[in-house]
Amino acid sequence: MIVIKVxxxxxINYDRVCADLSGLYQRGEKFVLVHGGSxxxxxxxxxxxxPPRFVTSASGYESRFTxxxxxxxxxxxxxxxxxxxxxxxxxxxxxxxxxxxxxDGRLLEGVRKxxxxxxxxxxxxxxxxxxxxxxxxxxxxxxxxxxxAGYVLVVSPPAISFEGEAINVDGDRAAAKIxxxxxxxKLIILSNVPGLLRDVADESSLVPHIIPSQLDSYMEIxxxxxxxxxxxxxxxxxxxxxxxVLADARIEQPILxxxxxxxxxxKA
Amino acid sequence: MIVIKVxxxxxINYDRVCADLSGLYQRGEKFVLVHGGSxxxxxxxxxxxxPPRFVTSASGYESRFTxxxxxxxxxxxxxxxxxxxxxxxxxxxxxxxxxxxxxDGRLLEGVRKxxxxxxxxxxxxxxxxxxxxxxxxxxxxxxxxxxxAGYVLVVSPPAISFEGEAINVDGDRAAAKIxxxxxxxKLIILSNVPGLLRDVADESSLVPHIIPSQLDSYMEIxxxxxxxxxxxxxxxxxxxxxxxVLADARIEQPILxxxxxxxxxxKA
Numbered sequence: 001m002i003v004i005k006v007x008x009x010x011x012i013n014y015d016r017v018c019a020d021l022s023g024l025y026q027r028g029e030k031f032v033l034v035h036g037g038s039x040x041x042x043x044x045x046x047x048x049x050x051p052p053r054f055v056t057s058a059s060g061y062e063s064r065f066t067x068x069x070x071x072x073x074x075x076x077x078x079x080x081x082x083x084x085x086x087x088x089x090x091x092x093x094x095x096x097x098x099x100x101x102x103x104d105g106r107l108l109e110g111v112r113k114x115x116x117x118x119x120x121x122x123x124x125x126x127x128x129x130x131x132x133x134x135x136x137x138x139x140x141x142x143x144x145x146x147x148x149a150g151y152v153l154v155v156s157p158p159a160i161s162f163e164g165e166a167i168n169v170d171g172d173r174a175a176a177k178i179x180x181x182x183x184x185x186k187l188i189i190l191s192n193v194p195g196l197l198r199d200v201a202d203e204s205s206l207v208p209h210i211i212p213s214q215l216d217s218y219m220e221i222x223x224x225x226x227x228x229x230x231x232x233x234x235x236x237x238x239x240x241x242x243x244x245v246l247a248d249a250r251i252e253q254p255i256l257x258x259x260x261x262x263x264x265x266x267k268a
Numbered sequence: 269m270i271v272i273k274v275x276x277x278x279x280i281n282y283d284r285v286c287a288d289l290s291g292l293y294q295r296g297e298k299f300v301l302v303h304g305g306s307x308x309x310x311x312x313x314x315x316x317x318x319p320p321r322f323v324t325s326a327s328g329y330e331s332r333f334t335x336x337x338x339x340x341x342x343x344x345x346x347x348x349x350x351x352x353x354x355x356x357x358x359x360x361x362x363x364x365x366x367x368x369x370x371x372d373g374r375l376l377e378g379v380r381k382x383x384x385x386x387x388x389x390x391x392x393x394x395x396x397x398x399x400x401x402x403x404x405x406x407x408x409x410x411x412x413x414x415x416x417a418g419y420v421l422v423v424s425p426p427a428i429s430f431e432g433e434a435i436n437v438d439g440d441r442a443a444a445k446i447x448x449x450x451x452x453x454k455l456i457i458l459s460n461v462p463g464l465l466r467d468v469a470d471e472s473s474l475v476p477h478i479i480p481s482q483l484d485s486y487m488e489i490x491x492x493x494x495x496x497x498x499x500x501x502x503x504x505x506x507x508x509x510x511x512x513v514l515a516d517a518r519i520e521q522p523i524l525x526x527x528x529x530x531x532x533x534x535k536a
Contacts (some may be wrong), residue, residue, distance in 0.1 A: 044344075044508050047317060076312075080348020081340050084434060085425070087371050092432025098373040098410075103355050105366040105419055142366075145417055149409075151373055158352070165359025166352060 001030045001184045004255060005175035005232075007191035008036025008078075009225075012249040015084060017190070020255040022093035032154045032182065034175040035086055037078040038064070045073050055118040055127065061227055063132065065116065066168040071158065073129045074168055075101070078156045087154050098151045100142075102135070102159030103166050108174055109137040112161035119195065133167035135159050135174045138181035147159060172232035180239035187236045188258045189229050190249035196222060196230070196262030210266045212237045233266050243267040269298045269452045272523060273443035273500075275459035276304025276346075277493075280517040282354060285458070288523040290361035293420060300411065300450065302423045302443040303354055305346040306332070308492075314342050323386040323395065329495055331400065333384065334436040339399045339426065342436055346424045354422050366419045368410075370403070371434050372425030377405040378441055380429035401435035403427050403442045406449035440500035448507035455504045456526045457497050458517035463532030464490060464498065476514070478534045480505045501534050511535040 006017050014042055024031060024132040045052045053065040090097035102108025110133040115126050148151060157174060158166040172189055179187040198205040198221055215234045222230045233244040247263025248254060273284050292299060313320045321333040351367040358365035370376025378401040383394050414421060425442060426434040441456055447455040466473040466489055478486055483502045490498045501512040515531025516522060
């Protein structure tokens with residue numbers, strides 16, 4: 001079993017991703033796809049007069065502040081537009097795809113963090129009314145039920161709190177949690193960069209291989225959203241996933257190339 | 269098994285619908301929920317500068333002209349905002365809900381009608397680029413797989429064409445097709461009116477009972493979207509569903525009251 005996360009940043013070509021997935025499917029490979037939608041969520045937020053608000057936590061991680069209105073816009077893009085379109089593309093290619101958010105059947109459950117400590121203009125502040133959280137439990141029975149009947153799962157945030165509120169969760173870390181729960185051999189995290197770069201302005205500065213024990217030391221060169229990917233990789237490996245590959249979603253056959261080791265391969 | 273369709277018109281209270289459904293669920297009743305989203309789709313379409321376009325077919329039925337951009341807005345509301353919110357509400361009430369569109373696992377399949385013959389200003393015209401259709405096949409295996417594991421399905425248009433394109437389908441007629449496929453005892457169609465009215469301006473003019481053989485004669489007093497509900501009722505009854513109730517979604521315990529016969533009951 002492979003878990004594949006494809007980001008939602010600008011420049012990602014979902015046609016290529018889906019063509020590649022249909023190849024895997026025809027060969028009988030088992031996989032779960034997790035997708036993002038951040039770029040389109042930003043666009044819709046702007047259009048609806050509710051510009052996205054990104055905050056930096058006291059520990060240095062960037063995240064989308066998600067009040068209830070933002071959560072609805074987020075769901076419109078992730079579950080409505082993106083998930084439906086990906087499932088449609090896969091179905092047109094003959095893949096028995098089925099789309100689920102983490103809310104469906106409590107697929108991805110966690111604790112809601114209703115407030116977030118941020119650093120703004122150098123000062124600490126607390127923002128309330130946040131609908132975010134972290135996945136702590138995966139409904140593997142539901143995944144096995146559907147996978148056992150031949151369906152391919154296309155999974156999207158939001159997740160659901162134990163109290164039953166939809167919560168925004170990081171897609172990379174959710175994918176890591178799914179990989180852990182399914183005891184996956186591999187977690188592939190595709191985005192609009194070739195992997196971890198020593199210099200973000202230079203795509204040839206790719207770090208081709210990282211030993212898990214040295215992952216922490218790479219946190220410093222990981223900028224912005226890459227920090228969460230490194231964190232997700234660390235969590236997956238610590239939980240028993242054999243290998244994590246950070247790779248490029250923009251190229252032809254992005255998944256096959258990642259499986260073959262093109263990107264940043266993190267394993268012992 | 270009961271199939272319940274709840275419309276997406278203004279004034280419908282989904283909190284009441286979900287509270288009522290959780291009561292049915294606690295008592296062990298089996299049901300599938302199909303929901304709409306037309307009002308919210310209209311609002312979002314306006315906000316995004318793509319106002320909805322309703323056309324009247326040569327045979328007198330009104331429908332939403334659905335080009336690809338409209339289909340995406342439609343999916344954002346139906347699958348993204350409404351479906352996620354309904355599943356979330358049900359989950360918070362302890363119902364093992366799972367949301368699916370007709371695209372997921374080809375739950376609702378049909379033929380795409382790429383052009384529509386309309387009457388505009390008294391003249392006949394053909395509009396191309398329509399992504400609409402009619403449900404012809406229901407993936408009952410998928411429904412039974414999930415229902416058998418205790419999940420409650422919350423189903424939303426769009427459906428999918430045999431070629432794999434998402435298509436806008438009428439929710440009432442889709443619900444009728446699901447009721448037929450599941451050999452349901454009852455189909456309940458809730459909207460923002462008490463049932464079929466002889467005079468739309470007078471809610472006390474409710475038609476309490478219709479014999480299936482006389483359904484056609486009521487088509488004349490059915491206006492606007494009510495025409496499709498009468499058509500859906502006729503299709504369900506002709507296909508073996510025992511009883512159809514057209515009832516009010518705005519009241520307390522809307523489903524229990526409809527089951528008890530409050531509304532327009534159509535049966536032999």
